[in-house]
Amino acid sequence: MEFTKENLHQGLETRVIGAKLFVFESIDSTNTCAKTLAEAGVESGTVVLADHQTAGRGRNGRSWLSEPGANLLFSVVLRPQLTREQAFILTFYSSVAIARAVESVTGEQIECKWPNDLLLHGKKFCGILLENSFRQQAITHSIIGIGLNVNQIEFHGDLGSRATSLRKELSQWFDRRKLLQSILTSMEALFIEIDSGAFEEILQDWKSRCFMFGKPITVARPHDQVSGTAVGLSEDGGLIIETNQGKSVVYAGDVSILL
Numbered sequence: 001m002e003f004t005k006e007n008l009h010q011g012l013e014t015r016v017i018g019a020k021l022f023v024f025e026s027i028d029s030t031n032t033c034a035k036t037l038a039e040a041g042v043e044s045g046t047v048v049l050a051d052h053q054t055a056g057r058g059r060n061g062r063s064w065l066s067e068p069g070a071n072l073l074f075s076v077v078l079r080p081q082l083t084r085e086q087a088f089i090l091t092f093y094s095s096v097a098i099a100r101a102v103e104s105v106t107g108e109q110i111e112c113k114w115p116n117d118l119l120l121h122g123k124k125f126c127g128i129l130l131e132n133s134f135r136q137q138a139i140t141h142s143i144i145g146i147g148l149n150v151n152q153i154e155f156h157g158d159l160g161s162r163a164t165s166l167r168k169e170l171s172q173w174f175d176r177r178k179l180l181q182s183i184l185t186s187m188e189a190l191f192i193e194i195d196s197g198a199f200e201e202i203l204q205d206w207k208s209r210c211f212m213f214g215k216p217i218t219v220a221r222p223h224d225q226v227s228g229t230a231v232g233l234s235e236d237g238g239l240i241i242e243t244n245q246g247k248s249v250v251y252a253g254d255v256s257i258l259l
């Protein structure tokens, strides 16, 4: 089914997230559009969705490729009352909210990989690109960009071995509209924890889905890499790694798990 503002609003039970929707058949990047709208003062909870992106962006300067009309590509503008130090929670908030929604739709257990990938049967089906803007020490807006592979079956090039979709794993077609509505509902419900400053539930849920702890990993950063055993999360959302030289905390990079 083609997305329209009308059919997306139909049956959507949220009050804030998705109250304002921008729907495109094709756009450069929903994150770029959401950022422009946020800078122009659009309300918290605004959602920008597209069936196709011509310049979809992933983390660390990569592109995000997605078959037109098969998946979910959308960005949510939020204006949480968080300081610069608290902003890390948004990574875990978005992963947990989406994982809960996908679990309720599919009945399958969803795993989290640091910093913000979601995995099904050990393969990535969803990536999140978080872009925060600050004024002095507070967040002015946060753009949560979500690329979720729903019904795409073929993944080309090196994506072939790393990426998957719900349909590919579960041999079942999924209604993208219902899935999106379920994600927005879950994001709105969990946002209460962000607003109240009670991050423990979010962090506990994320940790319980993280399969990396106790495993040997390598984190590739732009200029170096850190290898060791993933042992936990620091108070500010970094990944604690036990290396030969002692404990090290990393805040960005691509994790490979060495099995």
Ligand code: BTN
Binding pocket: 028, 029, 030, 031, 032, 053, 055, 056, 057, 058, 059, 060, 062, 064, 072, 073, 074, 075, 117, 126, 127, 128, 129, 145, 146, 147, 148
């Ligand atoms: C990752 O690298 O894993 C993050 C991928 C995020 C992709 C989504 S698709 C919708 C939104 N718009 C973008 O340009 N990127 C994000």
